[in-house]
Amino acid sequence: METGQLFERLRQRFPQQVLEIGGKFESFAVLDAGAIVDVCRFLRDDAETAMDCLSNETGVDFKDGIEVVYHLFSYKQRHGCVLKVKLPREEPVVATVEGIWSAANWMEREIFDLLGVTFEGHSDLRRILMPEDWPGFPLRKDFVEPQEYHGISTVRESPIIRLDQKH
Amino acid sequence: MSLLNTLPDYVLTTKTDELINWMRKSSLWYMLFGLACCAIELMHTGGPRSDIERFGATPRASARQSDLMIIAGTLTLKMALRTRLLYDQMPDPKYIISMGSCSNCGGLFQLAYSVCDGVDKVLPVDVYVPGCPPRPEALTEGLLKLQDKIMSERWLARERRSAHPAEA
Numbered sequence: 001m002e003t004g005q006l007f008e009r010l011r012q013r014f015p016q017q018v019l020e021i022g023g024k025f026e027s028f029a030v031l032d033a034g035a036i037v038d039v040c041r042f043l044r045d046d047a048e049t050a051m052d053c054l055s056n057e058t059g060v061d062f063k064d065g066i067e068v069v070y071h072l073f074s075y076k077q078r079h080g081c082v083l084k085v086k087l088p089r090e091e092p093v094v095a096t097v098e099g100i101w102s103a104a105n106w107m108e109r110e111i112f113d114l115l116g117v118t119f120e121g122h123s124d125l126r127r128i129l130m131p132e133d134w135p136g137f138p139l140r141k142d143f144v145e146p147q148e149y150h151g152i153s154t155v156r157e158s159p160i161i162r163l164d165q166k167h
Numbered sequence: 168m169s170l171l172n173t174l175p176d177y178v179l180t181t182k183t184d185e186l187i188n189w190m191r192k193s194s195l196w197y198m199l200f201g202l203a204c205c206a207i208e209l210m211h212t213g214g215p216r217s218d219i220e221r222f223g224a225t226p227r228a229s230a231r232q233s234d235l236m237i238i239a240g241t242l243t244l245k246m247a248l249r250t251r252l253l254y255d256q257m258p259d260p261k262y263i264i265s266m267g268s269c270s271n272c273g274g275l276f277q278l279a280y281s282v283c284d285g286v287d288k289v290l291p292v293d294v295y296v297p298g299c300p301p302r303p304e305a306l307t308e309g310l311l312k313l314q315d316k317i318m319s320e321r322w323l324a325r326e327r328r329s330a331h332p333a334e335a
Contacts, residue, residue, distance in 0.1 A: 131245045138280045145280050
């Protein structure tokens with residue numbers, strides 16, 4: 001199925017929840033954050049779409065909000081599509097899709113670890129890459145790197161001394 | 168006439184320090200410990216083509232049996248704490264070779280939030296090997312430099328060095 005047809009079908013089924021269809025190079029559908037589980041379950045279970053694989057789930061911090069991006073793929077129908085959910089920066093919360101594709105488990109942990117998005121209903125939501133006691137979420141645009149971590153300085157002076165600044 | 172000249176051929180004379188150092192440098196067991204792509208070159212250095220074992224260095228799978236730790240690869244802050252734990256488990260005397268740009272100074276990833284800017288922020292380093300990654304010849308050269316350093320040590324009149332550079 002072509003992506004345009006696919007989104008048309010999605011729009012017919014969820015007229016209220018599909019907020020926007022856009023994209024310059026690869027088109028995507030922006031969804032209402034509350035509807036993500038229903039939409040994903042429909043896309044997986046519908047025989048026409050049959051999205052049996054969540055090939056990627058990731059997050060982006062735009063300065064006015066955080067987006068969670070879902071890349072779906074169907075091995076049966078050989079097509080794919082991109083879904084997006086826009087969340088407020090202050091308290092980004094979205095329901096987990098772990099119950100639909102268990103592959104979401106680690107990817108949602110990574111988004112939680114690096115961007116601080118909370119996935120409601122996730123079975124094991126804790127940091128996956130950074131240490132447990134790491135302060136803040138490093139992929140947020142306003143993240144400030146700490147000066148030291150457990151007594152290890154994170155600053156290294158440049159060994160190059162510029163002659164014009166020496167005196 | 169010196170006493171040495173009266174000894175038979177099969178008796179060798181040396182100084183205690185030199186004997187200890189010679190034994191120590193000829194059996195530098197390094198820890199089987201790789202962090203990133205430098206570990207591939209580290210494995211190659213231990214392999215048949217460059218064969219670091221001809222200098223007495225052989226990999227050990229336990230920190231408790233190792234004399235030498237080769238920091239091969241990018242040291243993240245998360246790993247730095249574990250690396251310090253491993254270093255503390257090694258028996259004295261122990262040595263560290265920092266292999267490659269990443270462990271020397273953070274290298275390509277120096278400005279990344281998760282990377283420790285050089286292993287010398289955490290542990291005392293004996294030899295730095297530059298390169299990204301260093302060829303096996305370079306690491307072998309680093310081992311030979313470390314052997315030179317060991318030969319210059321004075322064990323009978325030694326001062327113990329601190330395990331943590333911050334306290335030294």
